Amino acid sequence: xxxxxxxxxxxxxxxxxxxxxxxxxxxxxxxxxxxxxxxxxxxxxxxxxxxxxxxxxxxxxxxxxxxxxxxxxxxxxxxxxxxxxxxxxxxxxxxxxxxxxxxxxxxxxxxxxxx
Amino acid sequence: xxxxxxxxxxxxxxxxxxxxxxxxxxxxxxxxxxxxxxxxxxxxxxxxxxxxxxxxxxxxxxxxxxxxxxxxxxxxxxxxxxxxxxxxxxxxxxxxxxxxxxxxxxx
Numbered sequence: 058x059x060x061x062x063x064x065x066x067x068x069x070x071x072x073x074x075x076x077x078x079x080x081x082x083x084x085x086x087x088x089x090x091x092x093x094x095x096x097x098x099x100x101x102x103x104x105x106x107x108x109x110x111x112x113x114x115x116x117x118x119x120x121x122x123x124x125x126x127x128x129x130x131x132x133x134x135x136x137x138x139x140x141x142x143x144x145x146x147x148x149x150x151x152x153x154x155x156x157x158x159x160x161x162x163x164x165x166x167x168x169x170x171x172x
Numbered sequence: 173x174x175x176x177x178x179x180x181x182x183x184x185x186x187x188x189x190x191x192x193x194x195x196x197x198x199x200x201x202x203x204x205x206x207x208x209x210x211x212x213x214x215x216x217x218x219x220x221x222x223x224x225x226x227x228x229x230x231x232x233x234x235x236x237x238x239x240x241x242x243x244x245x246x247x248x249x250x251x252x253x254x255x256x257x258x259x260x261x262x263x264x265x266x267x268x269x270x271x272x273x274x275x276x277x278x279x
Binding site for chain 2: 121163
């Protein structure tokens, strides 16, 4: 079964940092480009970045809202995707999802940024 | 950034009805347009990509059309499971952007 499982969500203070993980199974992770998407309460989904396959350079891209604060990385040996979030703001409060090809999604992990 | 605008924001319909949701892009997305369905507490589910290609496993009562800047999602013979929120998404260029959503409610 193809599965993505996010973890690491928590309550964090503004200005703080957090690292989310996305564990993949059931497919060849190293052959997949991966994407992070978030959804604030009552809002639509928001693309927050992706990482290409390592064989394609493992390059990343981000929207302006998180560029310079968020970093996506991958460990193909562990079949795991990461999202490092720094300088967190209250507006980063959301459920964070990982997805591959927009077809397989994790269940999401909740990040709350609040003092 | 390409802005995506969906109309209507809310749609009331009955089981068996046919409904249409429209998505307009601020600039051409050619046909790089997808539609997602989302239910409360769940991740989005892709229904259609490349404007009109049905994702494997999605019922044929869902259909998509359009090109350039105007697209439609049509759901025929509405079933109880179809009442959800629908989003369009352009993936022509970065940043990938979504519409604000259309909530399909039971009349």
